[in-house]
Amino acid sequence: MIKRAALIGLGTMGPGIAARLSRGGLDVTAYDVSQAAVERARGMLDLAGGVLDRLDITSPGTGAGTVRFVETIAEAVDGAELVIENVPENIDIKARTYRDIDPLIGPSVIVASDTSGIPITKLQAHISHPERMVGMHWSNPPHIIPMIEVIGGEQTAPETVATIRDLIRSLGLLPVVVKKDVPGFVENRVLYALLREAVDLVERGVIEPEDLDTCVSWGIGYKIAVIGPMALLDMAGLDIYKSVSSFLNADLSNRDDVAPMVMEKTAASKFGIKSGEGMFSYTPEQAKALQGERARKLVAVRRILEGRE
Numbered sequence: 001m002i003k004r005a006a007l008i009g010l011g012t013m014g015p016g017i018a019a020r021l022s023r024g025g026l027d028v029t030a031y032d033v034s035q036a037a038v039e040r041a042r043g044m045l046d047l048a049g050g051v052l053d054r055l056d057i058t059s060p061g062t063g064a065g066t067v068r069f070v071e072t073i074a075e076a077v078d079g080a081e082l083v084i085e086n087v088p089e090n091i092d093i094k095a096r097t098y099r100d101i102d103p104l105i106g107p108s109v110i111v112a113s114d115t116s117g118i119p120i121t122k123l124q125a126h127i128s129h130p131e132r133m134v135g136m137h138w139s140n141p142p143h144i145i146p147m148i149e150v151i152g153g154e155q156t157a158p159e160t161v162a163t164i165r166d167l168i169r170s171l172g173l174l175p176v177v178v179k180k181d182v183p184g185f186v187e188n189r190v191l192y193a194l195l196r197e198a199v200d201l202v203e204r205g206v207i208e209p210e211d212l213d214t215c216v217s218w219g220i221g222y223k224i225a226v227i228g229p230m231a232l233l234d235m236a237g238l239d240i241y242k243s244v245s246s247f248l249n250a251d252l253s254n255r256d257d258v259a260p261m262v263m264e265k266t267a268a269s270k271f272g273i274k275s276g277e278g279m280f281s282y283t284p285e286q287a288k289a290l291q292g293e294r295a296r297k298l299v300a301v302r303r304i305l306e307g308r309e
């Protein structure tokens with residue numbers, strides 16, 4: 001089983017991934033081009049560890065692994081059996097990262113991308129031995145959400161998919177092997193269809209942002225956490241779904257570009273919590289309180305869903 005992992009890119013996802021892997025007994029070496037990102041990640045490890053404690057996630061008999069922050073990418077990948085790439089969702093940055101690590105790692109070292117949806121087939125065009133490249137798509141926050149998508153590209157060896165699937169299982173997490181390498185894989189295709197409709201409804205003035213969140217979180221979100229979409233079809237009745245979709249599907253948002261509201265906000269550097277304003281506004285204190293409150297609620301819901309409460 002894999003024992004040494006390199007994590008390239010920290011940012012939003014990196015600290016939680018590092019914390020979760022080390023709790024599972026892996027030794028992680030983490031690298032980021034930004035020292036600020038390294039310091040932020042260093043400061044987040046204990047917080048993530050506390051959440052893992054509340055989830056009763058223990059380490060294997062061999063004990064917890066370590067997280068070491070290193071100053072060069074070469075140090076990060078030295079001796080690693082797995083390299084997790086977690087740089088920005090930009091194929092040029094990812095390709096450059098693969099070119100940087102290629103001469104530093106052997107042909108059997110697995111390179112797993114945390115990409116949100118760039119097809120793995122596209123990514124593996126930028127690395128030697130493409131059979132060792134795979135998608136390992138975590139969800140935010142990665143130390144709490146147990147489901148991880150595993151996606152093989154056209155040139156990915158089945159053994160590579162199986163190795164990552166088994167690693168995820170050995171960590172006590174939920175691997176979902178996606179059968180076809182489609183953009184967005186599965187989770188984000190469903191999420192982005194939902195978000196496209198949600199943004200469209202707010203943009204057209206059908207509903208206020210706060211009320212949309214109440215409607216979706218306490219309606220669909222609450223239900224879907226317990227009853228998955230396919231099971232929900234059977235609960236509601238496929239006849240009902242047929243009747244409603246016969247008129248509603250044609251009326252849903254089918255835009256293939258980015259909503260003007262999102263273009264305007266991002267052009268004004270209104271990215272959300274990370275910039276203090278997005279759909280809503282946040283002071284640093286509010287952002288910190290929200291992070292804690294959301295972690296507490298996600299832990300409580302997960303404990304109930306796992307039948308531990």
Ligand SMILES: NC(=O)C1=CN([C@@H]2O[C@H](COP(=O)(O)OP(=O)(O)OC[C@H]3O[C@@H](n4cnc5c(N)ncnc54)[C@H](O)[C@@H]3O)[C@@H](O)[C@H]2O)C=CC1
Pocket residue numbers: 008009010011012013014031032033034037085086087088089090093097114115116117137138139140
């Ligand atoms: N933010 C989210 O909710 C999720 C993001 N993802 C995916 O994970 C990947 C990372 O996402 P985030 O953590 O949100 O990105 P981010 O933009 O927050 O962080 C990326 C980090 O990579 C660093 N970086 C940039 N170029 C680098 C290089 N050449 N070498 C090393 N480090 C470099 C940056 O300094 C930054 O700290 C993306 O592919 C994203 O789509 C996956 C699941 C959820």
Ligand SMILES: Cc1ncc(C=O)c(C(=O)O)c1O
Pocket residue numbers: 115116117138139140141188
């Ligand atoms: C908006 C959004 N986009 C991508 C991802 C993951 O790839 C997430 C998430 O994990 O929650 C997300 O919320």
